[in-house]
Amino acid sequence: MTARSRLLRPGVVRAVSALGILAALALAGWAGRAWWESRLPGTYDVMDYGQPDYGGGPHVAHAHERISVATLHGPRGGTPDLQKTLTAARSEIRLASGRRVDVLAFDGRVPGPELRVREGGLVAVTLVNRDVRPGVSIHWHGVDVPNAEDGVSGVTQNAVPPGGRYTYRFRARQVGTFWYHSHQSSAKQVSRGLYGAFVVVPARKAAAALDLTVAAHRLRGSDVLGTSDRLQRRAVAPGTRVRLRLVNTDDSPRRFTLAGAPFRVVAIDGGDLRSPTAIAGQLLEVPAGSRFDVTFTMPPTPVTLQLVGTAAGIAFSRDGRIDVAAPNTSRVFDPAAYGAPNAARVPRKFDRSFRVDIGSRIAFRDGGIGKQWTMNDRVHPDVPMLVVRKGDWVKLTLTSDTRALHPMHLHGHHMLVLSRNGQAVQSPWWVDTVNLAKGDRYEVAFHATNPGLWMLHCHNLPHAADGLSLHLVYEGVHTPFRVGGRANNHPE
Ligand SMILES: [Cu+2]
The missing domain is CATH 2.60.40.420 (Cupredoxins -  blue copper proteins)
Structure with a gap:
């Protein structure tokens, strides 16, 4: 007999086993209850789950609302x-x-x-x-x-x-x-x-002489620009003003290179940048869901746009036959220090300030257990619901503590990027998507002038489907629509 087992007299063993069984039962009971409570009904109102957050502003009515989104x-x-x-x-x-x-x-x-x-x-x-x-x-x-x-x-x-x-x-x-x-x-x-x-x-x-929209996507395993998974060639006369509208319709950021001519990034997410300067040899990293507009004047020599890491691209040249190699660069264009500061007038004092911290932990969600996305430690659909009043100036702080990227997209509003990781940005720019990497902390501002019930969700769409989604609601607004139900509504 070892010294250890000699200490464990039969009575002690029984007591310890009984305690162990009780603890296991308690844990099973807790887990069972958590599982049961996490199950979602077949149909529900997203507002019934939202945890109202007033952002330090006055509490406003959100129960027995009078304004239907349908109006x-x-x-x-x-x-x-x-x-x-x-x-x-x-x-x-x-x-x-x-x-x-x-x-x-x-x-x-x-x-x-x-x-x-x-x-x-x-x-x-x-x-x-x-x-x-x-x-x-x-x-x-x-x-x-x-x-x-x-x-x-x-x-x-x-x-x-x-x-x-x-x-x-x-x-x-x-x-x-x-x-x-x-x-x-x-x-x-x-x-x-x-x-x-x-x-x-x-x-x-007047529009640019050649004004081309270029949507990057991974379509069933093929990387495409538009419908082309190859290098397309186009004949363009030297001196032509060209505008490329780069759209990322994918779930992760896509990088572009533009070789052969200096270019300007003139707009992001539809918002014009002020006094954009000509740049070259920088990677354009377009977050999921975002758009970058770039312009250049066609030189006598070729210019090539390439979707980095793929065969997809567009070669512009005088005769539509030649192209130029992508620059060998790892420098990523940063809008924070580009162009002149935006003239947007944002008040010093905000009516409401919200903070949304993205994380993840093991939890139950809709009857399943696994690693769940969290917002302020809450699991979808019991997540914060940001409540505002029309006319409010709102500050929103977004942080992320997960390894995945989260392009957080706000519906119905544009957000002005004020600071990134504690540093005020030199040239605040308007976005509808804030791309959060691990450890990031963005402060953005928006003016609540568009009443309704709006989504704020990750545009890595599988993340949204897994619950990385919350709502912004205006005072008095409600929805007659339901998730699930006979209409089979599945927003994510
Ligand atoms: Cu995400």
Whole structure:
């Protein structure tokens, strides 16, 4: 007998075992209860779960609300300047390499048709769903539309079922590069092709002679620019003013190089940058969901845009035959110290200040256990709900403590980047997506002028599907729509 077992008399052993069993039962009881309580009903109102956070401002009514999001729609009358029907359907397309891929597409194309409208123009787009289950919607990414036009199924509308249709009407007030995509089962539907570009051109200013939208995507395993997974060649006369609208419709950041001419980054997320200077040999890293607009004047020699790490690119040259090698650089363009400071007038004092800390931990969610994303240590859908009043100036601090990148996208508003990791930025710039890496801390400001119930979610869409999503709600607003249910609404 060892010394240890001699100490454990039978009585002690029994007592210890009994305690162990009790502890195990208690743990099982706790886990069972946590599991049971984490299960979500088949249908629910996202606002019933949100934990109201008033950001240090006055508490405002959010129970027994009077304003339905359905009433916050765009102009119903008036002749549209852009009228378009987009038909969503299962489809097959052929990439430049010849590879055929099964997709979900608007009008049988990926990206869907580019929609272009003049600033101030009235947009009327009718979505027709031919056969995409379980329904489709259209969200106008980066466009601060009235809430009912925001296209989030289960929040601002019901998903449009196969055979159904829905019309979006709004005025295009912001100039810039935006995109549209389904906000129903987004993680699956966007990745499979339900997206397209939406461009608003200035009412008066002349456009560049060559104005090209370039959407980067990984389509069923192929890296594409538009529909091309190869280097495309274009003939462009020297002296031509070129504007490239780089759109990242993917779940992770995409890097571009532009070789052969100095270029300027003239806009990010649709917001013009002030006094952009000419640069060269820098990587342009476009966060998921974001857009960078770059301009250059075509020289007599070739200019090549390349999607880094892929065969996709565009070679511009006088005869449309030659290209130039990508610069060997690891320097990433940083908007924080580029151009002149933005003239945006942001008050020194904010009406509300919110903080959202992104983390992860093992927890139950909807009857499953695993590593869950957390926001202020809470697991979806019991996450903070940011409550504001129309007219508030809001400061939002976003931090992340996880290894994954989180491009946090706010619907219906643009945010001015004030500081990054404790340093005030030299040239604050407007974004609709803040890309958070581990350890990052961003302070952004926005003006709450667009009443409604808005999502703030990770645009790495599988992360949103796994619960990295919360809401911003205005005083008195409620939604008649429900997640799940007969309409099969699945916003993420
Ligand atoms: Cu994320």
